[in-house]
Amino acid sequence: MRDYNFFVYITTNPKKTVLYVGVTNDLYTRMNQHYEDCKGKKKTFAGRYFCYNLIYFERHSYINHAIEREKEIKGWTRDKKVKLIDEFNPEWNFLNDEI
Structure with missing residues (x-):
């Protein structure tokens, strides 16, 4: 049986005043997307509030559990x-840098 990875994560802005909660199957890529959103996608929550710093994550084997x-x-x-x-x-x- 294949082992799947789904992550629930929390990011914050540089001053640690805003929290963003999300879910993904590729944590590394998702953190890069959050960072890129801050450079040009101010319409997204993460982009508007600069929430690209990962401060929490947990792994799940099933997407429904992660959601x-x-x-x-x-x-x-x-x-x-x-x-x-x-x-x-x-x-x-x-x-x-640890993921």
């Missing part, structure tokens, strides 16, 4: 999202 988790996290308050990030990445280091 359910993304929706769950998107429904959370900012405080709850911050707690999740703090547990995973207490320093809020940008993880783009």
